[in-house]
Every structure is written in C-alpha cells, then in structure tokens.
Amino acid sequence: LFRWVEHTGELELEIEADSRRGVFEQAFEAIRELLAEDPGGPEQTREMSLSAPDGPALLVEWLSELAFLGETEGLVPVGISELRLGERELSGEIVARRAHPPHLVKGATYHRLTLERTDEGWRATVVLDV
Amino acid sequence: MRVPARVFADEKLLSAIRGDRSLEQLANVACLPGIVEASLAMPDIHQGYGFPVGGIAATAPPDGVVSPGGVGYDVNCGVRLLAAPLTADELGEAREHVVHEISRQVPAGSGKGGALALRGPELDRVLADGPRALLGRGIGTEEDVLLTESEGRLEGADPDAVSERARSRGADQLGTMGSGNHFVEVQRVDEVRDPEAAAAYGLREGQVTVLIHSGSRGLGHQVCTDFVKRMDAALGRHGIELPDRQLSCAPLESDDGRAYLGAMAAAANFAWANRHAIAHGVREAIGQALGRGAAEGTCQVYDVAHNVAKLEEHAGRTVCVHRKGATRAFPPGSADVPERYRNVGQPVFIPGSMGTSSWVLAGRAGSMERSFGTVCHGAGRQLSRTGARKRIQGAALRRELEEQGIVVRCPSNRGLAEEAPFAYKEVEKVVSVVERAGLAVPVVRLRPLGVIKG
Numbered sequence: 001l002f003r004w005v006e007h008t009g010e011l012e013l014e015i016e017a018d019s020r021r022g023v024f025e026q027a028f029e030a031i032r033e034l035l036a037e038d039p040g041g042p043e044q045t046r047e048m049s050l051s052a053p054d055g056p057a058l059l060v061e062w063l064s065e066l067a068f069l070g071e072t073e074g075l076v077p078v079g080i081s082e083l084r085l086g087e088r089e090l091s092g093e094i095v096a097r098r099a100h101p102p103h104l105v106k107g108a109t110y111h112r113l114t115l116e117r118t119d120e121g122w123r124a125t126v127v128l129d130v
Numbered sequence: 131m132r133v134p135a136r137v138f139a140d141e142k143l144l145s146a147i148r149g150d151r152s153l154e155q156l157a158n159v160a161c162l163p164g165i166v167e168a169s170l171a172m173p174d175i176h177q178g179y180g181f182p183v184g185g186i187a188a189t190a191p192p193d194g195v196v197s198p199g200g201v202g203y204d205v206n207c208g209v210r211l212l213a214a215p216l217t218a219d220e221l222g223e224a225r226e227h228v229v230h231e232i233s234r235q236v237p238a239g240s241g242k243g244g245a246l247a248l249r250g251p252e253l254d255r256v257l258a259d260g261p262r263a264l265l266g267r268g269i270g271t272e273e274d275v276l277l278t279e280s281e282g283r284l285e286g287a288d289p290d291a292v293s294e295r296a297r298s299r300g301a302d303q304l305g306t307m308g309s310g311n312h313f314v315e316v317q318r319v320d321e322v323r324d325p326e327a328a329a330a331y332g333l334r335e336g337q338v339t340v341l342i343h344s345g346s347r348g349l350g351h352q353v354c355t356d357f358v359k360r361m362d363a364a365l366g367r368h369g370i371e372l373p374d375r376q377l378s379c380a381p382l383e384s385d386d387g388r389a390y391l392g393a394m395a396a397a398a399n400f401a402w403a404n405r406h407a408i409a410h411g412v413r414e415a416i417g418q419a420l421g422r423g424a425a426e427g428t429c430q431v432y433d434v435a436h437n438v439a440k441l442e443e444h445a446g447r448t449v450c451v452h453r454k455g456a457t458r459a460f461p462p463g464s465a466d467v468p469e470r471y472r473n474v475g476q477p478v479f480i481p482g483s484m485g486t487s488s489w490v491l492a493g494r495a496g497s498m499e500r501s502f503g504t505v506c507h508g509a510g511r512q513l514s515r516t517g518a519r520k521r522i523q524g525a526a527l528r529r530e531l532e533e534q535g536i537v538v539r540c541p542s543n544r545g546l547a548e549e550a551p552f553a554y555k556e557v558e559k560v561v562s563v564v565e566r567a568g569l570a571v572p573v574v575r576l577r578p579l580g581v582i583k584g
Contacts, residue, residue, distance in 0.1 A: 006514045008150045008177040053363055064355055071348050072299055074240075100240045102309045102542065102584070106203035106351040110362060111179035111376035127179045127376075129203045129351075130310050130515075 040099030164194025174510025180376030215427030238584030239306025288392025300349020496568025
C-alpha cells in the first residue's frame with residue numbers, strides 16, 4: 001500500500017507493506033502512477049543494479065533510477081520481472097514502455113527518510129522533489 | 131542550534147507559515163557547521179526538504195560548510211524578464227497567437243523535441259561559460275548576457291566535476307521549460323510604482339512583458355543527487371552530525387566541498403544558458419506572430435537565480451550564501467549590479483500565481499544589513515499539490531482563467547490544477563513585508579495575459 005501524504009511543496013510518499021521487498025514493489029507502483037500519463041509503446045526490459053550505504057538510501061536509489069530512466073529514455077515502468085534485494089544492494093530487471101512521461105521528479109531526497117520494520121510489517125517515507 | 135532562526139513575516143503570513151514544517155526545517159538549518167548570523171527565511175517560506183523553500187544560510191570558512199540541499203535539485207532555478215516593444219492594447223487579439231507560438235517554440239522537454247542537443251566540448255563550453263557560449267550560434271545577444279545576474283557565469287565552474295549521468299540527463303534539454311511550477315507567462319505592466327526605476331529597467335505602463343521561469347533541468351537535478359549522496363557518505367569523515375540527512379554537507383575548503391561548488395557553478399551556468407535559449411524561442415515566437423521588428427525590439431530586463439550558493443562579501447568577510455527559493459537583491463551602488471541599473475538597484479522578479487499579479491522590485495540597502503542581500507522569490511505555496519487537486523479540476527481552472535481573459539496552454543489538466551492560484555499565498559502580502567523590512571521596493575506590477583506550462 002502506498003499513499004501521497006500532504007506536503008506543501010513536494011510529494012511525500014508513505015509506504016506500508018508486509019515485507020521489505022513489498023516496500024520496494026510499492027515504491028515502483030508509486031513512480032508508475034506518477035509517470036503513466038501516456039499509454040506508451042511496446043514493452044521493453046531494463047536490467048537494474050544498485051547499491052547504497054544502507055537500506056533507506058537504497059530505496060532512494062531505486063526511486064532515483066526509475067525517475068532517471070523516465071527522463072533520459074522516456075521509459076514508464078510497467079512491472080518488475082525480477083528483483084534480488086539485499087541489505088545494501090539491489091539487482092533485477094524491470095519492464096517498461098517507451099512514452100513521453102512528464103519530467104516530474106527532480107530528485108528523491110533523504111529528508112525524513114525512513115525504512116523500518118513495524119509491528120505490522122514494514123514502513124517507509126520518502127520525499128520527492130517535484 | 132548554532133545561531134538563531136529568523137523569519138521576515140507579518141502576523142497573518144506567520145500564521146500560514148506555522149501550518150507546515152517549515153519553521154522546524156529553518157531551525158535545523160541553524161545547526162549547520164559554520165553558519166553565521168542567523169538561519170533566515172523570507173515571507174514566502176514553505177516546507178521543502180532539508181532547507182525550507184524561502185531559506186537563506188550564510189556559512190563562513192574555515193569551518194563553514196556547503197550543502198547541496200541548501201541549493202536544491204533545480205540548481206539556479208530562476209526567472210528572466212523580457213520587455214516587448216508594444217503595449218497590451220497594441221497586442222490586442224494577437225495575444226492568443228503569441229501564446230500559441232511560444233508553446234510551439236518552447237517545449238516542456240519530455241521527449242517532444244525542440245531542444246538544443248549538446249555533446250562533448252559544446253556542452254563543456256556551456257558549463258564553463260553559460261549563455262555566452264551560445265552567442266556564436268546566433269542565440270541571444272551580448273546585451274542579454276550583460277543583463278544577467280553574474281553575467282550568466284559563476285566563477286570556478288568545473289565541467290569535469292559534472293558526472294556523465296548528469297550530462298546524459300540534461301544534454302538534450304537546453305531550451306526546454308520542464309514541468310511542475312515552471313512556466314512562460316505573457317503579461318502587461320499593470321501599475322508603475324517607482325517611475326525612475328521602471329524607466330531604468332525599460333518598463334512603462336501597459337507594456338507587454340514575458341516572464342520565464344525554469345532552471346538547470348535534469349543536469350542540475352543530477353548534480354544535486356550525486357553530491358547529496360557523496361556528502362551523506364562523507365559526514366563521518368568530516369565529523370559532522372546533522373538533525374536531517376538531507377542537510378548533508380561538507381566543509382567549503384574540503385575536496386568534497388570544492389568539487390560540489392565546481393559542479394554547482396557549472397549547473398548554474400547551464401541554467402542561465404537554458405533561460406537564454408528559452409528567451410531566444412520566445413523572440414522567435416514573437417517574430418512569427420508579430421514580425422521581425424517586434425522580435426528584435428524585445429529586450430531582456432534581467433535574469434535572477436533563486437536556487438544557488440555563492441561566495442560573497444558581507445560585513446567585511448567572505449561567506450557562502452545559500453539561497454534556496456530566495457533571490458539576490460543588491461542595492462543601488464553595488465558593483466555587482468549592471469551599470470545601467472546601478473543608480474536604482476538590482477531588478478528582482480517575484481512571480482505570483484497563475485491568474486494573479488507578479489512584481490518587479492528593486493534591491494535596497496536593508497537587504498545587505500539584514501538578509502545577506504536577499505529577498506523572497508515568489509508568493510510561496512500554502513496548499514499541497516494533492517490539496518489543490520481536491521479543490522479544483524484542471525479543466526474547470528482552465529475555464530476560470532480563460533474567463534479572466536488569460537490564454538492557457540498546458541497539456542496536463544492535473545499539472546494545471548496543482549498550480550491553482552489558491553495554492554499560493556497572496557503575493558501582495560509577501561511583497562509588502564519585503565518592502566516594510568527595507569529589503570526591496572516595488573517598481574511595477576505585472577498582470578498575466580497568457581500562460582504556457584509544461
């Protein structure tokens with residue numbers, strides 16, 4: 001489950017999921033929702049390989065990479081075909097459509113960044129500069 | 131907190147400001163190593179990420195730091211004002227044609243062409259020299275460059291400090307507007323408050339103007355992304371502890387600090403070149419709609435940055451002034467103000483929201499005494515994007531604006547709704563505070579005739 005929390009200037013993304021992997025999957029869905037104004041062309045795949053000093057920073061890397069692909073290659077994310085998730089690294093393959101997504105996300109920030117286990121599962125917060 | 135936090139506001143604005151986390155963010159900025167005097171905020175302050183938008187922080191060597199988040203992802207986001215050689219009455223019904231042509235000449239940039247694609251040495255020249263690097267291509271004039279803050283070129287720009295990833299993100303985006311709150315607005319001078327300064331700026335009542343709001347596009351966004359990550363990883367090495375990770379920073383005189391300043395300056399130069407190229411597109415559009423004479427008679431008033439960090443002299447020492455959603459506003463007599471404006475002070479442009487007025491101000495001496503030569507940058511948001519969308523649909527807002535006689539070109543109803551006028555504070559109240567604080571004086575008010583959004 002993801003939702004956009006009230007934020008005066010930017011977009012604050014709040015995610016709750018059963019697992020840590022679920023948080024990354026929901027983050028993918030959030031970017032897909034943001035960029036999918038255009039149905040786009042045929043599906044393509046892209047391999048991903050990311051690393052960061054810790055889990056929250058890895059979530060920022062994941063969001064940043066999806067926004068980067070949208071801006072530089074016009075790729076709107078459609079699905080995740082493979083996701084290998086470590087503590088500080090991530091690899092896998094995503095499916096995307098080539099389109100003209102808006103250049104909406106300037107950056108995924110570290111402001112009030114969290115990725116933590118809760119009594120119910122996992123929870124994350126990321127603020128996007130838009 | 132190492133220094134106090136100080137806000138320029140009146141009671142009513144302060145009440146709105148208390149509605150979000152901006153004051154907490156302002157207090158966090160006061161914890162930065164080497165910050166001097168105070169963590170400052172203008173009356174258009176609102177919640178950002180790390181720094182509040184509308185925030186100012188000056189840091190001093192040797193302990194002072196530079197923080198990429200204190201500049202923001204859109205390095206040198208800013209505004210440029212053009213003055214056309216005709217009045218709104220003379221423009222008449224042709225305004226729709228002008229707005230339409232601008233929307234064709236100035237793409238939003240999401241893969242729809244129209245941008246200048248630069249590679250290798252050509253991009254390096256823009257990163258090193260800013261808009262002056264485009265003059266040889268017939269884009270803009272020498273006078274445009276001279277009437278740009280810092281003449282469109284920050285010293286110390288280091289193209290080699292700009293990553294390949296940043297280059298690939300921004301190389302095809304020169305001359306594009308971007309989305310979000312970026313715009314090109316056709317306006318008329320609605321009221322002249324300071325005739326002497328207005329005359330110096332080449333502005334008269336009824337005149338048509340064009341205001342351009344854009345920044346460094348993906349190139350600058352990636353420079354910030356790269357250096358927030360790099361400085362976050364180096365905080366321990368520099369012995370820095372922060373209340374918010376997004377405030378990540380490094381000493382000005384460290385390798386990390388120097389590398390960021392070089393990359394940020396290059397991205398700032400790219401942003402000035404971007405607005406320079408957009409202005410060229412606007413002139414082309416005016417030429418298409420009104421003829422070459424109108425295009426050639428369209429003059430640049432000035433161009434100001436509102437997301438930047440600059441080394442400046444204040445109170446007898448060199449400080450790094452971070453302006454995050456804040457505008458330099460140097461007073462009359464300053465050597466950094468173009469000669470033709472030196473008697474009246476630096477022009478500052480304060481865009482309001484769509485459908486309301488914008489202001490041209492002139493910097494005053496109080497800004498040097500109280501805010502490191504800085505004033506506000508806009509009306510300031512008071513309602514979130516989702517909140518704005520809940521209150522109005524884009525199509526309805528489009529109709530409302532058109533009923534007010536404002537021509538709208540915006541492909542996204544969602545994007546239009548997010549920028550609804552009620553999402554912003556009243557720009558008049560913001561300008562009034564700046565004036566009463568002695569930071570700047572109003573020169574002319576501008577009313578929208580048409581708006582083009584990404």
